[in-house]
Amino acid sequence: MRYAALASGSKGNCHAFCARGRALLIDAGISLAQVKARLAACGLDPCAVGAVALTHEHSDHRAAVGVLVRNTDWAFLATKETKLAVELAVGETIPAPRWIELQAGHAVAWEGFQVRPFSLPHDAVDPVAFRVEAEGRAAAVVTDLGHGTALVADHCSDLDLLVLEANHDVDMLRNGAYPDALKARILSRVGHLSNAAMADLLARVVSPRLRSVVLAHLSEQNNHPDLARLAAEEVLRDLPIALHLATQAHPMGLELALDQAG
């Protein structure tokens, strides 16, 4: 299974998993043209995409849904509440035959992938994150959460790859230029994960299986990549786990290869 962070941050999010010649996207917060260009830049075939799983209705996660409905035949994986909220926001209905209904806690199969949504504490109608398994590999994409619940930690255990939010440095956010109401929203239990909260959650889910961690959804205003990286390195120390950063501007890809012995 291959993974690519096509874009990550408040201006648009999109992640891709590719296995057996098929690709599944997580979220659609960048344009279709950008999705195709960035997949190609990561060595993935844009024509392999057949579905997009939606985490929640915030614009940085669903901005392209209207275009995708009209210009592709992709399926949409979403909970009922998120589907309705996205449809309302983009002014487009997802055709019933192209909707795969999700329920938090229940895995669905799509083209050789097992996709398991699980609930997150975030200020959206029915926010979920995804655990994705294929070809014997397991990964999770976990962003847009105010704090790390036990349920989230459970779904992040026993993974090969964890993509985890490191949204802000609490001091940078507190002392920064954001309006107070927005600061309060981000800092709340249903806001975004700070570097410190990320490190705390990471420490709870590190396992011998874990090979790669990708820090994601970094704020360009209220975080610095070095601060996020340092917080994660404190936890990972000498463990044989590669640390990467997903960014807004540049896509990055990873191969989740089976070990030689595996």
Ligand SMILES: [Zn+2]
């Ligand atoms: Zn977001």
Ligand SMILES: [Zn+2]
């Ligand atoms: Zn959000």
